[in-house]
Amino acid sequence: MATIYFEDVQEGTLVPPLTKQPTTRQLVMWAGAIGDYAEIHYDLRAAQAAKLSDVIIHGALKCAFLGQLVTDWIGPDGTLEKLGASYRGMDSPGKSITCKGRVVKKTRVGKKNIVECDVWIENEKGDTTTTGKAVVALPSRG
Amino acid sequence: MTQQSVLTPELKAQIGRTGKPIVFDIEKGAIRKYAEAISDKNPLWVDEGFAKETRYKGIIAPPVFLHAASILARKAADGVFVSPLKNTVNGGQEFEYMAPVRVGDTITAVCRLGDLKEAQGRLGMMLIVTYLIGCKDQRGKPVANITQTIISY
Numbered sequence: 001m002a003t004i005y006f007e008d009v010q011e012g013t014l015v016p017p018l019t020k021q022p023t024t025r026q027l028v029m030w031a032g033a034i035g036d037y038a039e040i041h042y043d044l045r046a047a048q049a050a051k052l053s054d055v056i057i058h059g060a061l062k063c064a065f066l067g068q069l070v071t072d073w074i075g076p077d078g079t080l081e082k083l084g085a086s087y088r089g090m091d092s093p094g095k096s097i098t099c100k101g102r103v104v105k106k107t108r109v110g111k112k113n114i115v116e117c118d119v120w121i122e123n124e125k126g127d128t129t130t131t132g133k134a135v136v137a138l139p140s141r142g
Numbered sequence: 143m144t145q146q147s148v149l150t151p152e153l154k155a156q157i158g159r160t161g162k163p164i165v166f167d168i169e170k171g172a173i174r175k176y177a178e179a180i181s182d183k184n185p186l187w188v189d190e191g192f193a194k195e196t197r198y199k200g201i202i203a204p205p206v207f208l209h210a211a212s213i214l215a216r217k218a219a220d221g222v223f224v225s226p227l228k229n230t231v232n233g234g235q236e237f238e239y240m241a242p243v244r245v246g247d248t249i250t251a252v253c254r255l256g257d258l259k260e261a262q263g264r265l266g267m268m269l270i271v272t273y274l275i276g277c278k279d280q281r282g283k284p285v286a287n288i289t290q291t292i293i294s295y
Contacts, residue, residue: 029178030179030180034176034179051229051265059234059235060235063235068180068182068184072184076186076196076198077196083236084235085234085236086233
């Protein structure tokens with residue numbers, strides 16, 4: 001991934017989108033990798049007993065996808081300062097979800113070139129299920 | 143029909159309490175397993191040769207990797223807040239990063255009960271629990287602050 005510079009982005013610049021197609025197997029891999037074994041993510045009966053219609057994708061996995069959206073974009077020379085997500089709607093495996101982002105503010109904070117972005121996830125129907133914010137520090141061309 | 147409040151003064155009195163600190167080692171293999179789980183092929187997480195050439199001089203933890211530490215810190219704070227409601231779901235989270243976390247670092251994390259609110263929603267009466275998890279490295283330097291919102295229903 002190429003370095004992006006503070007001068008290369010403006011308010012309204014779009015982050016290249018990232019599409020994921022999580023499977024239940026991926027949710028099991030996530031459960032093991034992160035240590036979250038809540039059954040609502042891989043056991044349908046447990047999900048239904050918890051008043052959910054299907055197993056759901058771990059919120060934190062969606063946050064991880066949004067993290068990748070941003071780190072893929074900024075490359076190793078950019079620094080992620082903040083990443084946040086709110087899980088407004090549930091997503092279930094077996095469907096495509098798309099991570100998107102847009103620059104909303106550019107500012108200098110001390111010595112850092114700070115770029116604030118809205119980030120979010122849309123489901124196959126185009127509904128936003130997850131909203132979030134990412135703050136990055138980018139290098140300058142000088 | 144309005145349901146009965148579950149947010150008692152006894153529960154509210156728990157706000158500000160902290161759990162025991164937990165220790166979380168940053169391991170190369172765990173980062174690799176994490177990267178595979180999220181299907182993220184960024185070499186910064188898995189390719190030692192690539193990572194050494196960056197300003198980090200080695201593999202670093204991906205953005206949400208410390209969620210594992212926050213889970214452990216919350217478990218260690220089990221007695222701080224016990225919900226009267228049966229189910230839980232992740233409502234949201236925020237990571238604030240102060241320094242990169244490297245393979246070989248040892249992170250100490252402490253969970254504090256930040257806030258309790260109640261609301262009625264599609265799932266019935268809900269408690270919205272905010273946990274604050276502070277992460278420091280082996281030198282005592284703060285590396286990340288995590289805000290975790292859990293919805294109990």
